[in-house]
Amino acid sequence: MTNEKTKIQVPLMADLAAEGRKPEWLFWVGSAGAFDDRYKKVTREFAKILTHLKIDYAVLGTEESDSGDVARRAGNEMLFQMQALQNIDILNGYEVKKIVTCCPHDYNTLKNEYPELGGHYELWHHSQFLADLIEKGSIKGLSEAFMKNKIVFHDPCYLGRGNGEYAAPRSVLDAIPGQKLEMKRNKSFGLCCGAGGGQMFKEAEKGDKEVFIERTEEAIETGADIIATACPFCMVMMTDGIKYKNQEDRMKNYDIAELLSMSLGL
């Protein structure tokens, strides 16, 4: 088996449009996916998967702007709508129909909140997108890279309770050989990582404990050595939690796309 590295040129919507082409999918990267150092790695792995599976996709690149989720939930409706209307203008300009994103916050905002402002798209969270491909048999040859690991999934609120999606991320994980665990509070009972509603960008209010510590402790209790997440904010929180609890040697935090990409040896 020879391993050859091919350089990926991530297709830009503007370039394709110049050639008169319209890709099937728009990959909405999101602000965290584009700027957060840890989540950039997830974006890269997901782009690798898209390329590997020869998905017809493109990104907006510098034409993409913040979805406005944080602004809206922190009460700044004016700013949210400015962002939303700008993005909708761009998306409608390219006649975008199907969007896939790794961020449950942007998934929720674009799916549920853009329509009222004139943006109507078919939204897929990357967990749903990947689960669908797995179900169709398009993703094959998963290695036993995580055979010896115990993986516990932390539900993102905006995917789970926010949009009722609990099955897709679990079917992605179930496709990967290895042991899967559940926390006591899972699915619709899942505990927030503590970052939603703008909390990511402010100091926590006075209390006995930080939410991310409470959640990380619950993950540690399961005996898992991998916390699987499917949201950039959850990832920051769980990674911080692992550090705070001095579990870095024993425990890792990966996005489901990373786990899949690694299992595929991409």
Add this chain to the structure above:
Amino acid sequence: MTAQLIFALTLLLTLGVFAFTMRRIFINFRYTKKKALHNIPARLRETFKVAIAQEKIFRHPVMGLLHALVFWGFIVILFGSIEMVIDGLFGTERVFGFMGWFYNFLMASGDIFAAIIALAILVFLFRRLFLHVKRFYGPEMKPVSKADANLALSFILFLMLSLLGMNTFYLLEMHNEGHAFVGVYPVSQSLADLFAGMNDGSIIFWHNFNWWFHILLIFVFANVLPYSKHFHVFMSVPNVFVSRIEPLGKVDNMDNITKEVKLMLDPSAPMDSGAEEPIEKFGVSDANDVNWVNYMNALSCTECGRCTAVCPANITGKLLSPRKIMMDVRARMKEKSDGLIREGANFDDGKSLIGDYISEEELWACTMCNACAQECPININQPSLILDMRRYLVLEQSKAPSGLNTAFANIENNGAPWQFSPEDRMNWAEELYLNEK
């Protein structure tokens, strides 16, 4: 005839007081904001699932089952209560008896349910009085809230005991007088054996006593409920019907902001109409800024605390308690109501919901995770109200925690909540390689 007259007067008094109370509470809806109710078929389905089938209460399976049994029992027993009102007015006895098997079925169910409900209430009372259930405590749970709960439970217990007593002595009375009885009463039949030796006079007395005690207790209970957290009994089913049916993740759009933003982005856009609309306040700062569904939520809340028990902020010791938000809206509306009626929507008593009832600290502790809304057995939506108060703080007062203000400035200037140049948005894609096997 005298009994019928007394009954009619009592019923009139009951309905009169009830109508007065309802008017007093429902007039407050005039001072709430409009919200359209769409999708009636979906609402009916939701009402069936969440209210009638009690879907969400079963998230706590054991206590959920007990609550569901009490709820279903109430519905069945209601049939008998209506019959009692007719009997009382017209001097009839078991007037629905002609309904045959249907009557037998409902009476048998009601009789069994009465016993089940009485047992469930004993469990509830025991839990409240002797077990320290965490969600029944908290700073917002004042002694009056606890007394309220115990009073309502005692009411229900005596309602059920008197119902069983009424059935039992009815059976004995019919037996002694050699009449056939109507209905089927599995539990009371067994109880009747215990009192079989009683003399005729006592049996007639206890039958009458239980009949009157039961119906008068219903009349009193119905008039106490609207003043307590157990207004829930009347309001919860309609509350589910009007509750939010959109995905929990979705936030309601502020249409008045959309108008302004569209104008800002495109100054040549035509204005809606020439008429100047009054300047609207953005967000919620007081009880009369909430929409009518929010107020309905507040009236339906029975302070069970399932929301607060799952709130990540509350679990980790922060001030926020979603239950308290609902209680505060109801209390503030009650406080402000007289003034609103007297002076209209502009009435100002120098107090407000934010500040005097709910602190900014509580509002900013929310993660919008929707655990509370998911948990609420009657679909109360706390996050939408918390957000409306944040909207007031940000849009009207420019008061947000400094970290959020920085994020706002970054989003506005760079299109991301962090301070990165928008030109760097594609940097993640540099030097990206795929291992081809």
